[in-house]
Amino acid sequence: MSNFVQEVMARVRAKNPAEPEFHQAVQEVLESISVVLERHPEYRKAKIVERIVEPERVIMFRVPWVDDSGEVQINRGFRIQMNSAIGPYKGGLRLHPTVNLGVLKFLAFEQVFKNSLTTLPMGGSKGGSDFDPKGKSDNEVMRFCQSFMNELFRHIGPDTDVPAGDIGVGGREIGFLFGQYKKLCNEFTGVLTGKGLAWGGSLVRPEATGYGNVYFAAEMLSTRGESLKGKMCLVSGSGNVAQYTVEKINHLGGKVVTMSDSAGYIYDEAGIGEEKLKFVMDLKNFRRGRIKEYADKYKVPYYPIDPKLDYNPLWNHKAHCAFPSATQNEINAKDAQNLINNGVYVVSEGANMPTTPDGVNIFINKGILYGPGKAANAGGVSTSGLEMSQNSMRYSWSRDEVDQKLHGIMKSIHKACVEAAAKYGTPGNYVNGANIAGFIKVADAMMDQGIV
Numbered sequence: 001m002s003n004f005v006q007e008v009m010a011r012v013r014a015k016n017p018a019e020p021e022f023h024q025a026v027q028e029v030l031e032s033i034s035v036v037l038e039r040h041p042e043y044r045k046a047k048i049v050e051r052i053v054e055p056e057r058v059i060m061f062r063v064p065w066v067d068d069s070g071e072v073q074i075n076r077g078f079r080i081q082m083n084s085a086i087g088p089y090k091g092g093l094r095l096h097p098t099v100n101l102g103v104l105k106f107l108a109f110e111q112v113f114k115n116s117l118t119t120l121p122m123g124g125s126k127g128g129s130d131f132d133p134k135g136k137s138d139n140e141v142m143r144f145c146q147s148f149m150n151e152l153f154r155h156i157g158p159d160t161d162v163p164a165g166d167i168g169v170g171g172r173e174i175g176f177l178f179g180q181y182k183k184l185c186n187e188f189t190g191v192l193t194g195k196g197l198a199w200g201g202s203l204v205r206p207e208a209t210g211y212g213n214v215y216f217a218a219e220m221l222s223t224r225g226e227s228l229k230g231k232m233c234l235v236s237g238s239g240n241v242a243q244y245t246v247e248k249i250n251h252l253g254g255k256v257v258t259m260s261d262s263a264g265y266i267y268d269e270a271g272i273g274e275e276k277l278k279f280v281m282d283l284k285n286f287r288r289g290r291i292k293e294y295a296d297k298y299k300v301p302y303y304p305i306d307p308k309l310d311y312n313p314l315w316n317h318k319a320h321c322a323f324p325s326a327t328q329n330e331i332n333a334k335d336a337q338n339l340i341n342n343g344v345y346v347v348s349e350g351a352n353m354p355t356t357p358d359g360v361n362i363f364i365n366k367g368i369l370y371g372p373g374k375a376a377n378a379g380g381v382s383t384s385g386l387e388m389s390q391n392s393m394r395y396s397w398s399r400d401e402v403d404q405k406l407h408g409i410m411k412s413i414h415k416a417c418v419e420a421a422a423k424y425g426t427p428g429n430y431v432n433g434a435n436i437a438g439f440i441k442v443a444d445a446m447m448d449q450g451i452v
C-alpha cells in the first residue's frame with residue numbers, strides 16, 4: 001500500500017468509526033487506483049480521492065409505522081447520495097435488519113464506480129432501512145414503505161436521485177413506494193426503477209442483474225476459449241439475483257446444484273432445472289417461504305446454517321463456477337480456498353462485495369477468472385438506466401431490444417476492465433480493471449466541474 005493510500009485510509013477510519021464495510025470497500029478501490037494516481041498528479045492536486053470518499057450528502061430519518069396489532073414501530077431510514085459527477089444519483093434501497101450507515105456507505109461507494117462502468121450517465125447512491133420485511137403482512141410492508149417515502153420524496157426525483165430495489169425490495173415494495181411518491185408529488189415520473197410493466201417498468205429489469213452476471217462470466221470464459229456449456233455451478237441466495245442467475249445458466253447449458261437463504265442451503269445433484277426454478281420463484285416471490293421446502297419437495301439434502309463453522313459448506317462442493325448472490329462477505333479466505341480445491345476457476349459476483357479481502361487475494365493469486373461485483377452485477381443498474389431512458393422518451397423497447405442492450409453493456413464492461421487492467425500493468429486482474437476504469441471517468445468529470 002502506498003503512503004498516500006495509508007494516509008487516506010487512516011483518515012477514513014478516524015472520520016467514519018464503526019463502519020468496517022465502508023473501510024473495506026474504500027481500501028480495495030484505493031489500492032487498485034494508486035498506480036493511476038502516480039501517473040496522474042493532477043488528481044492528487046485536485047484532492048479527487050479525498051473528495052470521492054466523502055458522500056455529497058447523507059440523509060438519515062425516523063420511519064414510524066403501526067403494525068397489524070396496533071403497536072407503534074420505529075425504524076431508521078437512510079439515503080446516501082455519494083457522487084453525482086456523471087449523472088443523477090442512482091442506486092438501490094435495502095430493507096434488512098443488518099442495514100446501518102456503514103453498510104449503506106459501502107454500497108453507495110461501490111455504486112459510484114459500478115455506474116461509471118455501465119457506460120450510462122448515472123451517479124451513485126444507496127439507501128434503505130433496518131426494517132425486516134420477513135414475517136410482515138402486505139399491509140405492514142405497505143405502511144412502512146409509505147412512511148419511508150413520506151420523508152424520502154423530498155430528496156429524490158427523476159433528474160436528482162432515482163432509487164431501485166436491493167435486498168428485501170422487489171416489485172411489491174417498489175409499487176408501494178412509487179404510489180406514495182406519486183400521491184405526495186402529484187407527478188407520474190420515472191422516480192424509481194424496477195416498476196411494474198403497466199406503470200413505467202422495463203422488460204428484463206427483474207432478470208437483469210442475474211442475466212448480466214452470467215453474461216459477464218461467459219465473457220470471462222471466452223478469454224480462454226470456453227463457454228458455460230456443461231459447467232457445474234454453485235449459486236448462493238434464492239432472491240432476485242440468484243433466481244435469474246440460475247435461469248440464464250440453464251439457458252446457456254450449465255448446471256446449478258445449490259441455492260440458499262439465510263437459514264441454510266440445498267444441494268441438488270440433478271440440477272435446478274426450469275420446473276424446479278419455477279417452484280423456487282413461487283416459494284420466494286409469492287409464498288415467501290424458506291428454501292428448506294425445496295429439499296422437502298424434491299428429496300434432496302438440506303444443510304441448515306451452522307454458526308459454529310468458520311466456513312460455508314455451500315462453497316465446498318466440486319464445481320467449475322461460483323456465483324455468490326446473497327450478501328456481503330459471504331466468502332471468506334477458507335471458503336475461497338475450498339472453492340479452488342474443488343476445481344472452481346470462475347467466480348462471478350452477483351452480490352455486492354461477497355468476498356472478503358483475504359478471499360479476493362486467494363482468487364487473484366491463483367489467477368482464476370474472478371469478476372468483482374461492481375463489474376459482474378452491473379447489469380441490474382444498467383437496465384435501470386435503460387428504464388430511465390424509456391421513461392424519458394415515454395416509450396418502451398421490446399424484450400429483445402432491452403436484452404441485447406444489456407448484453408452489449410456487459411460486453412463493454414468486460415472489455416473496459418480487461419483494457420484498464422492491462423494498461424496499468426496487471427493484465428487479467430478484473431478487480432484493478434473495474435476500479436481503475438470506473439474511477440477515471442468519475443475523476444475526469446470531477447476535474448471538469450471544479451471544486452464542488
Ligand code: NDP
Pocket residue numbers: 096098165166167168169170209237238239240241242260261262263325326327328350351352377378380381
Ligand atoms: P433478495 O432480497 O431478493 O435476496 C437476497 C437473498 O440473499 C435471499 O435468499 C436472502 O435470504 C439471502 N440473504 C440476504 N442477507 C443474507 C445474510 N445476511 N446471510 C445469508 N443470506 C442472506 O436480494 P437480491 O437478490 O436483490 O440481492 C442479492 C445481492 O445482490 C445483494 O448483495 C445485492 O446488493 C446484490 N445486487 C442486487 C441487485 C438487484 O438488482 N436486485 C443489483 C446488484 C447487486 P433470506 O430471504 O433468508 O434473507
